[in-house]
Amino acid sequence: MEIKNLLTSYNLKKDEIKAKLKEFERVGQEFDERIFAELCFCICTPQSKAEVCDKAISALEKNNLLFKGSEKEIKPFLNSVRFADNKTKYIIRARKFFGEMKEKIEVLKTTKELRDWFVNNIKGINYKEASHFLRNIGLGKNLAILDRHILKNLKKYGVIEEIPKSLTRKKYLEIEQKMKEFSKRINIPMGELDLLFWSEETGKIFK
DNA sequence: ATACAGAGGTGTTCC
């Protein structure tokens, strides 16, 4: 069966996957700018290459522009990122919520509540990216990051029948629950399963 | 050369 291949692949990549997740946890312990950088990365990734976005954000970080740069200063760094105009604006808007954001991370008990807060308050962040962000700062152990690669794999292994054309909150939570059950059944933790699926599609364990 | 799909989707509008 196909699942056997998945488990074989998991065993090969397990160490690297676990190391990556530890790295995410460390980001959560870091200073503000690193956490905000991670949020900006997640704002950039929709319909864009993750590695390109990562480089763009690193460059902004180095130039000390994430918190301070104007629209005109930031946009050139996103020239290879799709929808750069919108995303530049979302990054600038997100600054205003950063204080509140840190507070919510402390106060809200469940990561699902936290995720809702991000979806409802930060423009450019919906369920997929909110989960992505929380995972990248070490808080997403139980969250699914339902992008096209993950959905493709969920269909491949029969977890879902069809890949939905759009993901409403209700559908997102539904599929997330199914992924959780699958994760439990094959005994691979959610966070690790995400990285495994993603690497199966892209050949890389990234973020 | 030119066309075209794919890149870790999201916000707004309209009913």
Added chain:
DNA sequence: TGGAACACCTCTGTA
């Protein structure tokens, strides 16, 4: 009021 339709709009790899 939940959800479909549409706008956003760039670079790269492949045929």
